[in-house]
Amino acid sequence: MMHIALVGNPNTGKTSLFNQLTGTYEYVGNWSGVTVEKKVGVLRSKKAKMIDLPGVYSLHPLSRDERVVTQFLLTESFDEILNIVDASQLERNLLLTVQLLEFGKPLTVALNMVDVAERRGIFIDQAKLAEALRVPVVPVIARTGKGCDQIEHTLLEKVTGQTEPFTLFYGEAMERAIERFIASWGTEEQFPVRWLAIQFYEGNSYVRDYVAEKWPEATWRSLYEQAEKEVRHTEQMSLAQFIYEKRRSFVKEVIEQVVQRTEIGQVTLTDRIDAVVTNKYIGIPLFLLAMYMLFQLTFDWLGAPLSDLLDGFFAGPLTDSVTAMLEAIGASEFIRALVVDGVIAGVGGVLVFVPQIFILFFFISFLEDSGYMARVALVMDRLMEAVGLNGKAFIPLIIGFGCNVPGVMAARTIEQPRERLVTTLLTPLMSCSARLPVYALFVGAFFAAHQAIVVLSLYVLGISLALILAKLFSLTILKEETSVFVVELPPYRMPQWQALWRSTWDKGKGFVKKAGTFIFGGSVAIWLLSYVGPHGVNVNMDDSFLAIIGGILAPLLAPLGFGTWQAGAALLTGFLAKEVVVSTMNIIYHVPDVESLQGLMATHFTPLSAFSFMVFVLLYVPCLATVATIYKETSSRKWTMFSIGYALVLAYIVSFVIYQVGGLFGF
Amino acid sequence: MVAMTQLRVGERAKIVDLSQVSDLVKRRLLDMGVTEGAEICLKCTMPLGGPFMIENCGQCVGIRRHEAMNIQVKPL
Structure with missing residues (x-):
């Protein structure tokens, strides 16, 4: 099958075109919404594969994601290049086209946003452009899919013999x-x-x-x-x-x-929005308001009712019908306990948070696609500069709220290697959606009246610690490097539903998949450990292997307010994925649904120790997938170990202070 | 000829000299078509010494104030 590489400047509608050309099915090489790794899709006609590469201004790389493109050209085998060109920014787009033409592979230019260009008074003679570059030029509107058939047709036309490669005379x-x-x-x-x-x-x-x-x-x-x-x-x-x-x-x-x-002196919509969004005085308050709305929608207004519905279904109809079915086929008590108390409790306890996680990813995708994310970098740059980073480092942190893995990968767009390293190390402090089930559980049990504010305080704690540590790291690790900040602010675009849904699903499916693999396996293992003890099977849980393992940690955790074997065991399993903490607790406390678990927990935790526990879960070690990504991104064992080590120390200190100081104040 | 920081918001100017700008920033600016001779418009500035947003051919770019200080422009 033919392989076609899709290359172009950032913000030219490359991902839209990719989605239009490849239909709904694609293999995504990464989890992130921003293309930081190559994506492979099959053309609608199933006749060729298309590789979506990160957006670059030039083949001469400044940041790590730009290296991906040059690396691809040099080392991978492919047949054709599709170069997407923004008609309204022809000059800087063609600078890349020249470099691609020199590469000598058959090339087709997809001239995108012709409509935008014409509205700005720029009219392009496509036939003349094709003649000047000696390659086919096809006008498209990637957002609506107009011209995509023509592109596909041009791409698939038999590539007839090698025409002599384009050469530019350099003197x-x-x-x-x-x-x-x-x-x-x-x-x-x-x-x-x-x-x-x-x-x-x-x-x-x-x-x-x-x-x-x-x-x-x-x-x-x-x-x-x-x-x-x-x-x-x-x-x-x-x-x-x-x-x-x-x-x-x-x-x-x-x-x-x-x-x-032709001169059209008209004020664009982007200008009008920017007059407000990047206003000197209301830019930052507006950003904070946007974040507040995002969390309210995700956790309170929309997410919570949906999660409750799902929880009701798992605890009621699903458990009942599975139990009935198992009885009908005469399954043993062991099987029934494994399925109901292990799998349904463990996996179900995590799956109920799928609605909230998808809502969060949806809004993050919305921020990315609309063009607001780049403004966030601009608005937050002053603050980030104060701690030794730049505004672009704020984007990985926000994406990290969804999931730390794409957050860590999004740090690739930062040009300076040490700034990138510090951003990579700090992203795990962002409270990802997998930690949410843990908060939801504890907040529901201990802070029912102040849910939103307590959860928000954890997010704020994560960001504050990240900023403080950034300052600390920039005085030590970053010493010899000056921070650099140049950011392109693309025009605002109304994101399209289809594209939004697609990128939400791309990000969220990792979570669902994790529930089916890691959490399923983890739940079975945890349940078995709690079912079996040194003195046989079906033992009292306090005599199980799980209690013994958790018990080793308990004395260490006692100064933090949760020195029980249950907490120790839950935290240990939480390294797999943070939501497993909830699965483990569901299994350990042996209850059918979240509500009764919350009731039971009141006997093991106080509100203060519950808060201390949440803080510990927020900060202690990045999850397994994040650690693997940090290792991949830094390719350094030392920094990977450091990311685990500093997080553990930080979690211990902060939880210790909260529990001890809170105790003094009589909480 | 004045530094870009001397411009008022909304004012247009032509870039005259980029040679004092750090290499990495200059490369990025060139990538985005902000070169010597280009016409720009100062769109907005962020408070407390925050970044500047400039427009060039309908394309907006954010840069830091101290970089803008090193860019010499000629108001139009």
Whole structure:
């Protein structure tokens, strides 16, 4: 099957086009809404596969997600490139197109947002553009799917023989340098060596690593320095700047031929929204209000009633009918206990939170798709600068509220490596939706009158600690690096239902899947451990293996206010996934539904120790999936261990202080 | 010729000199089409020394105040 790579600038509607072209089914390589890893989908006609790559301005990477594209071009095999180009920002989009053309693979330009451009008075002659670039140009409106059939048709047309690759003339001195590189390289590559040479001279770090693997440092360094010297001599510019200027003058020429402008001095909707949203005085209050609404909707107004409904169903009709069915087929008491007290209690206890989690993901997707997320980075930059990070680091933190895994991955868009590291390390402090079931359980039992405020206090605690630690880390780890902040603020767009639902599902399905695998397995294991003890099976739970294991931790946890074996066991299993804490408690306390569990817990916790427990769950070790992602992203065992270690220490200290100080005040 | 920070909100200007801007920020600005000779408009500024938002060809970009201080512009 043919493989087509989809490449383009950020905010050009790339994901919309991908969704339109590939239909509803796709394989998503990651959990995140922001494309930080490659996604693979099958075209509607099932004739080719399409790979959605992260949005980049240039092949010369500054951040880690940009490296993905260059890496893909160099190392993966594919047949064609579909380059999506924003018609209203033709100049900067074509700068990337030139680099892709030089790569020599058959290329089709999807000219998106022609309607937006025309409204701004920009009219593009598509036939002339195709002629100037010598590739097919297809106008599309990715949001509505207009022109997508034409794209698919163009892509699938038999790629007839290799036409000679596009070459841009870079001037005498540069061309000699390119010649020298090609002559020394020798080996055949899947792409034009000329492309490699140009990228190398431009200072593309990924390409340089690629070259350095083959050549000793002296060889490539002398080639580079010779070129740099010659160009500086003739052009008075650095190599990178010179190559950029050459491309730009070519792009300008093309634009001159194909674009007609009329002046339309109209105030756009984006301008009007921005006048409010990024207003000097109300920008920050508005953001806080938006977050408040988000949490109210998720946890109170919409989420809670839906969760209650689901809980009622699991506890009532489902348990009854399963019990009846098991009796009818004559299952043993052991099987009945395993299914009802282990699986239904454990998995069901977590599944009831699916509505809330989906609502939260839905709103996060809405913030991303509408273009507001970039404004958040702008509005929050001053605060983040004060703690040594930049406004972009706030986006991973917000995504982290949904799930820490995509949050950690979203940190890739941060340019400075150490800032990225600190953001990666701090994202797990964001209270993800998997911690929500734990809060919901305790808040319902101990703080029924003040649910929202107590949950909110945990979120605020997580953010505050993240900011304080950011300051601390930036004074130690980040010492030698200055923080950098440049952010593109795309025009606002009304997100489309279909796209929103899709990205909500992409993010939320991980949670459902986890319930079917991790939590299912975990529940069975925990139930077995609680059913079996050193003195046989079906023992009193206090004599079970689980009690023994949990009991080891209990004395350590006593100063925090919850020194019971039950709490110890629940926390231990919570490392798998934080919601397993609830599954474990459901199984340990052996009750059919959340309501009776809450009643029972009142005998084991006080409101103060319950709060201390929630704080501990918020902070102690990132879950297994997050730890794996941190390891993948930092590729450092040291930093991964550090992320676990500091979280444990922090959780212990904070819970200790809360419990001890709270005790002094007589709570 | 004045620093960008001298502009009033809503004022238009042409970028004259980017050479004092740090390399990484300059690369990003070039990527987004904010180059010497480009026409920009200061859209808004954030309080307490927060970032600036500028518009260039219908495209908005946020940068920090101290970077804006290093960008020389000519008001139009």
